[in-house]
Amino acid sequence: MNDVAQLARVSGSTVSHVLNGTRAVSDDARRRVEAAIEETGYRRNGLARSLATQRTHTLGLAISVLSNPYFGSLVNAIEKEATAAGYTIVLADTHDDPQSELRAVGSLLDRRIDGLLLAPAVGDGADSRILSVIRASKTPLVLIDRFVDFPCDQFAPENLEPVRALTRHLLELGHRRIAAITGVDGLSTTRERTEGFLRALSDAGVDPGDALIASGRSTVEGACEAARLVLDEPNPPTAVVSLNNAMTIGVMKALRERGLQVPRDVALVGFDDFEWADSFEPRLTTMAQDIETMGSLAMQSLLARIAGTDAPYARQSIAPAFKHRGSCGCVD
Numbered sequence: 001m002n003d004v005a006q007l008a009r010v011s012g013s014t015v016s017h018v019l020n021g022t023r024a025v026s027d028d029a030r031r032r033v034e035a036a037i038e039e040t041g042y043r044r045n046g047l048a049r050s051l052a053t054q055r056t057h058t059l060g061l062a063i064s065v066l067s068n069p070y071f072g073s074l075v076n077a078i079e080k081e082a083t084a085a086g087y088t089i090v091l092a093d094t095h096d097d098p099q100s101e102l103r104a105v106g107s108l109l110d111r112r113i114d115g116l117l118l119a120p121a122v123g124d125g126a127d128s129r130i131l132s133v134i135r136a137s138k139t140p141l142v143l144i145d146r147f148v149d150f151p152c153d154q155f156a157p158e159n160l161e162p163v164r165a166l167t168r169h170l171l172e173l174g175h176r177r178i179a180a181i182t183g184v185d186g187l188s189t190t191r192e193r194t195e196g197f198l199r200a201l202s203d204a205g206v207d208p209g210d211a212l213i214a215s216g217r218s219t220v221e222g223a224c225e226a227a228r229l230v231l232d233e234p235n236p237p238t239a240v241v242s243l244n245n246a247m248t249i250g251v252m253k254a255l256r257e258r259g260l261q262v263p264r265d266v267a268l269v270g271f272d273d274f275e276w277a278d279s280f281e282p283r284l285t286t287m288a289q290d291i292e293t294m295g296s297l298a299m300q301s302l303l304a305r306i307a308g309t310d311a312p313y314a315r316q317s318i319a320p321a322f323k324h325r326g327s328c329g330c331v332d
Helices: 002-008 012-020 027-040 046-053 069-084 098-110 126-137 160-172 188-203 220-231 245-257 291-306
Strands: 058-063 088-093 115-118 141-144 153-157 178-182 212-215 239-242 267-271 285-288 315-318 321-323
Touching: 002 012, 002 027, 012 027, 058 069, 058 098, 069 088, 069 291, 088 098, 098 115, 098 126, 115 126, 115 291, 141 291, 153 188, 153 291, 160 178, 160 188, 160 239, 160 267, 160 285, 160 321, 178 188, 178 220, 178 245, 212 220, 220 239, 220 245, 239 245, 245 267, 291 315
Parallel strands: 058 088, 058 115, 115 141, 141 153, 153 315, 178 212, 178 239, 239 267, 267 285
Antiparallel strands: 285 321
């Protein structure tokens, strides 16, 4: 910084103000400082800065990113907000497994992150174990995608009513034998989406006890196996509701194996949209999550907690949008 200041003919504090945006600097001085930085190849010492400010300007994101394309989109939305605020994201994959989650979060906390975004994993007692570790670290925390009983800001999709609406749409088209391919047992998202499916059946006078429900474990292969099971029933479904986008791919794979066409033989609707959902033939009818809004709200909330806000904790459901296309059997 001294070299930059000498070359730019300004004080060291002026260089600091240009770098950190902490005070207004004249255009002429700013141009000289920027030219000197480029000429000297100066880069700030991140470690020294962290020691001085007690901040690392890194944020942890613990999420099961590899299991679902939706999470990849959420990571992108969060990373965009973090970069704009001057933070770097350190990503750790929880694999939706409690033990992997403990290791992932522990690794992030060891890095002295300034704050943590977490999509909590499934498992008996997993919530209390991992959240106790985070609480003890005093690291600002925001939960994303799933709600748990814990005092912190939480942002997740609305699940029950959107799936109820998807299923109602199939019922209105005349389907009565409808299968639901559900996600990992124990997740709030799985529970809420399954409840939405069952309520729609009950609303239409279809006995929920006769519902075809199979766990696809939130994966492509799991959903393919689950779809095979329901398609091999003596009275197979005429329509399928897939409860996340990875499982929609698995269902399509099973239908193709059976030589069944969508929607001629089996109607198909899904929770979560794809960037390429419009590219299928027929185009997929889905509930599209507002990932940008969820990622933006979560990041804004985490940054506010890092800054020391004591505002009441937020718990917000983000409503998805109905993308009405052709796989449900309607004219596309």
